[in-house]
Amino acid sequence: MELIIFLVFSFVIHGALANNGEIVCEDLLVGLCAYSVASSGKRCSLESYESIEETRGYQCKTSEVLVSNIDITNLIESDECISACGADRNSLGISSDSLLESTFTSKLCSQECNQKCPNIVDLYYNLALGEGVYLPAFCKGRNLNGRREMSQIQSSGVAWGPSAASVVYGRQSSEGPVASAALTFEADAPW
Numbered sequence: 001m002e003l004i005i006f007l008v009f010s011f012v013i014h015g016a017l018a019n020n021g022e023i024v025c026e027d028l029l030v031g032l033c034a035y036s037v038a039s040s041g042k043r044c045s046l047e048s049y050e051s052i053e054e055t056r057g058y059q060c061k062t063s064e065v066l067v068s069n070i071d072i073t074n075l076i077e078s079d080e081c082i083s084a085c086g087a088d089r090n091s092l093g094i095s096s097d098s099l100l101e102s103t104f105t106s107k108l109c110s111q112e113c114n115q116k117c118p119n120i121v122d123l124y125y126n127l128a129l130g131e132g133v134y135l136p137a138f139c140k141g142r143n144l145n146g147r148r149e150m151s152q153i154q155s156s157g158v159a160w161g162p163s164a165a166s167v168v169y170g171r172q173s174s175e176g177p178v179a180s181a182a183l184t185f186e187a188d189a190p191w
Contacts, residue, residue, distance in 0.1 A: 109139035
């Protein structure tokens with residue numbers, strides 16, 4: 001049975017990487033879409049649509065949201081990181097709404113997530129910045145003040161993608177190097 005599961009998973013991954021080992025979001029299965037990053041550096045986004053028969057379907061699309069760390073490309077996020085960071089592979093779109101959930105933020109702010117899952121940390125670091133919140137300070141304050149720190153975030157429910165390739169999460173790349181979330185966190189996380 002384990003061999004069959006391995007072979008099926010290998011076939012699925014091979015299909016997604018059929019373009020010379022490059023990930024194309026539209027080629028990913030729905031169950032692998034959320035938290036994946038295409039070879040282009042754009043994040044994959046699970047989207048819903050209504051079919052002609054008026055039933056809801058799901059598809060993987062390439063978003064306009066770029067990762068800020070060039071080392072995080074061509075990636076299908078691991079189940080270990082999804083679990084360690086409290087993420088959900090069924091998440092639709094790209095949104096900061098999860099930052100309002102204390103269960104999620106406790107896992108996101110954990111040492112296991114921050115030290116082993118730079119893709120998810122990078123995503124939420126930049127989503128928090130878009131809401132005017134510096135994630136390392138948020139996590140440190142969350143551990144000290146609990147729910148009070150969550151009031152810093154008033155989610156719009158939307159993550160705005162860059163309007164041009166030179167913009168990463170609302171910051172011009174000419175404003176200096178785009179900080180990688182994994183590098184800005186203190187080595188002795190959690191906060």
